[in-house]
Amino acid sequence: MTDTKEADMAGERLELTVDTVANGGWCVARHEGRVVFVRHALPGERVVAEVTEETTKFLRADAVEVLEPSPDRVTPPCPFAGPGRCGGCDWQHASLEAQRRLKADVVAEQFRRLASLDLKVVVEEVPGAENGLGWRTRVRFAVERDGTAGLRRHRSHDIEHVTECLIAHPAVEEVGAERLAWPGAAAVEVVAASGGDRAVIVEPVPRRRADIPDVDASVLLDEGRRGTRALRGRASLTERVGERDFRVTASGFWQVHPGAAATLLGAVLDLGRPEPGEWALDLYCGAGLFAAGLAEAVGPEGAVLGVESEPQAAQDARFNLRDLPQAQVERGRVEEALDRLRIERADLVVADPPRAGLGRAVVERVAGLQASRVVYVSCDPATLARDVAWFAGHGYRLEDLRAFDQYPMTHHVECVALLVRD
Ligand SMILES: C[S@@+](CC[C@H](N)C(=O)[O-])C[C@H]1O[C@@H](n2cnc3c(N)ncnc32)[C@H](O)[C@@H]1O
Numbered sequence: 531m532t533d534t535k536e537a538d539m540a541g542e543r544l545e546l547t548v549d550t551v552a553n554g555g556w557c558v559a560r561h562e563g564r565v566v567f568v569r570h571a572l573p574g575e576r577v578v579a580e581v582t583e584e585t586t587k588f589l590r591a592d593a594v595e596v597l598e599p600s601p602d603r604v605t606p607p608c609p610f611a612g613p614g615r616c617g618g619c620d621w622q623h624a625s626l627e628a629q630r631r632l633k634a635d636v637v638a639e640q641f642r643r644l645a646s647l648d649l650k651v652v653v654e655e656v657p658g659a660e661n662g663l664g665w666r667t668r669v670r671f672a673v674e675r676d677g678t679a680g681l682r683r684h685r686s687h688d689i690e691h692v693t694e695c696l697i698a699h700p701a702v703e704e705v706g707a708e709r710l711a712w713p714g715a716a717a718v719e720v721v722a723a724s725g726g727d728r729a730v731i732v733e734p735v736p737r738r739r740a741d742i743p744d745v746d747a748s749v750l751l752d753e754g755r756r757g758t759r760a761l762r763g764r765a766s767l768t769e770r771v772g773e774r775d776f777r778v779t780a781s782g783f784w785q786v787h788p789g790a791a792a793t794l795l796g797a798v799l800d801l802g803r804p805e806p807g808e809w810a811l812d813l814y815c816g817a818g819l820f821a822a823g824l825a826e827a828v829g830p831e832g833a834v835l836g837v838e839s840e841p842q843a844a845q846d847a848r849f850n851l852r853d854l855p856q857a858q859v860e861r862g863r864v865e866e867a868l869d870r871l872r873i874e875r876a877d878l879v880v881a882d883p884p885r886a887g888l889g890r891a892v893v894e895r896v897a898g899l900q901a902s903r904v905v906y907v908s909c910d911p912a913t914l915a916r917d918v919a920w921f922a923g924h925g926y927r928l929e930d931l932r933a934f935d936q937y938p939m940t941h942h943v944e945c946v947a948l949l950v951r952d
Pocket of ligand 1: 783784785813814815816817818819820837838839840843862863864865882883884
């Protein structure tokens, strides 16, 4: 059930003074005592905002006119960003420096609210997209019934017909998926890997065969209901991090910013300080990025176990770690695999769960391993802060937190937290 009310105020225009930033690309304002979550605004601004949604508890609105602009405001580089337009970016109207301050404020606020911790957060730049554009190495385009492609509008199934996407990596843009016709497709995903391969993944409309235009890609996949069919090339790509190549299933998980994999691996190793001979876990290991770094650090006297639920990703991880016999990969859900394998202790745990976070049961299970350090990689500061509070209840203290601007122009931020056992 949603708490969305009959939208009686939708379309109304309100003059608002914008207060602080909130999680999710919104700023907070008040109207007659009610909270209004405003997009396309910045803290300190006076705006005219159009209500887009009314719930029993709050309003959502888009700033459609700026009466008193913030000094952080810039002209959005993308012509498709703005009220009612493409939903891919949230902060095109803020300078990059301001975007990082806003994200730092959001992370700090989540920790204050959910973990009762007062943190000074700095959001660090990730190398590879200095102007905040051209970084997205995986873009999913939605396709209309008539075969035209575009990007979804914010909180909508409607499609914005863009002619280019400025945050897409140039190798994604070279395909020009948004300018081609895709009859019979429901979605098209373009992936550009650092090893030089490029994949186009076409999801057909149910019970239809997509009519695929001529595209410049080494891998072409048809991802129907019966599974993935390779129409051209192999279904996997090569990603390079330092001296190491990783095989990654084209439709599987890999960090989307070109500098993110190396940056996060560096942060995990810096914070976790794996030592030769140690026993380390890499939970939610994907294609084995962190497991590889951990295995090199613990050496042949140590051991690393990666746990991954996606069968293809687990296979990729095994393949990627084949030269490191101290590393093993278990296919399964973290929630059951640790019990099934009777893992009772570890020296170091690295965990990189999806947005939903670890959750109470996994936090308890991981805390029970009595590792001296837990490195928690997270793309959602709210679930991270919640889980850090639960770890605190099991004797783990937040020792360090780094935050990375891995998704410039959007509200997303990546955090790496170090928890140590008191
Ligand atoms: C955020 S990604 C991290 C992958 C890897 N650490 C990396 O940086 O490339 C999360 C991974 O967890 C996997 N996953 C999701 N739920 C899981 C679960 N319950 N147990 C194990 N793995 C899971 C996903 O398939 C995905 O590969």
